[in-house]
Amino acid sequence: MTGSDGTEGAGTRPGGRSARVRAAVHRAVQDLVAEGVRTEDLTIPVVAARAGVHATTVYRRWGSLADLLAAVAEHRFTGDVVVPDTGGLVGDLERWSTDVARDLEDPDTLALMRASIGAGEAASCACTGDRRAQIAAILDHERRRGGDVPDEDAVVDGVLAPLYYRALFEPFSRDDEGPAPGERVRALVGNVLAWASEATGERRSQAVSVSP
């Protein structure tokens, strides 16, 4: 899911040891966060010790914990979901949304997201990774098939936002009552597509397209 293990390969010397250190530190952050280490106890010396790396290295390469978390979040939330191609828009969106929802169900992922959000705006924005790009790709597929597609922002508002909201602010209702995850995702996708097909006529840019 994470592809290769190093993310900022653009450095001047991305060779063997640097990549190993980076991977170890990233892994350490994810492990610690997953183990439920409180945000205030998650400090650079702790991360360094877990990674088997000297704390100085972490200070020099990432500077602050916020930057480190941002890097880890960006590395974690990009490229982990492959854009599906089931042959139809409904299938693509449902499959993709299910993948996203499953990702957000993971307590480790959620913990990393919380920590990143707390670290600041940059790390926060990194949590959505390339979700918009994935949506755009799915819509483009369908558009090339000649189908009518909803607005990208409509998908963000109608599918992505509810998934993230529930994951963040109502995590308790995960295994309580309520519809199964798959069913919930299908309902959300269905609603978005219903607006779209309904608004192909006049009020497309009025009721559905609610953003840039």
Place this chain on the structure above:
Amino acid sequence: MTGSDGTEGAGTRPGGRSARVRAAVHRAVQDLVAEGVRTEDLTIPVVAARAGVHATTVYRRWGSLADLLAAVAEHRFTGDVVVPDTGGLVGDLERWSTDVARDLEDPDTLALMRASIGAGEAASCACTGDRRAQIAAILDHERRRGGDVPDEDAVVDGVLAPLYYRALFEPFSRDDEGPAPGERVRALVGNVLAWASEATGERRSQAVSVSP
């Protein structure tokens, strides 16, 4: 939910000085966060100094910064929005959503929310305050008027979630292009009500009610 100024109102002595200290500390946290103090620089001694209170007091009463932030967030995000009564469901929802959106536009509020989310699950959930209760109240008003109302979860998914998502993960698009805040809110509310009126018949519990 505690009504008075203190969050842990169940204490043994909620009297004058304790209340003053609590208010001063809460105020200090909000002020510091509003001033853009980085999360890693927001420490208990700093808060105490700003509040004109000894750090020991803060340590003893709140223990950790996470708990303090959780208390402040809960205090901040409850009771700040009065449920409107404009005489109709559309007006009520639009007015309430606009209030919520305006609240989320405030950088201070946003920063506090970020810090709280980073502080843990409890503080995170406190950020939504009694939003669900407010929605339920609005829907109840309309129900008593005899009107058809959408599901509470439909409003959460269709209005609340998009507002929170944008505020958290795409704060940059605040004053860029795109529709005015009011227009955006109206579009979201319009969509939710469109599903509802459309689903009054058969598929109410299928397409609209996507959760418990």
Place this chain on the structure above:
DNA sequence: GTGCGATCGCAAAGATCGCTGCATTAGTCC
């Protein structure tokens, strides 16, 4: 008004963090 107990301020000690020189290792280029 008086007594009790919770709460707060104060000062000092212990612990941890974050940073800065210097020596060493290990990629990378020729």
Place this chain on the structure above:
DNA sequence: GGACTAATGCAGCGATCTTTGCGATCGCAC
């Protein structure tokens, strides 16, 4: 294979945080 240089390890320092014990203050009940 050899030289060059980025990247890491190491030790130590100052600053800050966090805790602890004690006296003083203030709110509450009688």
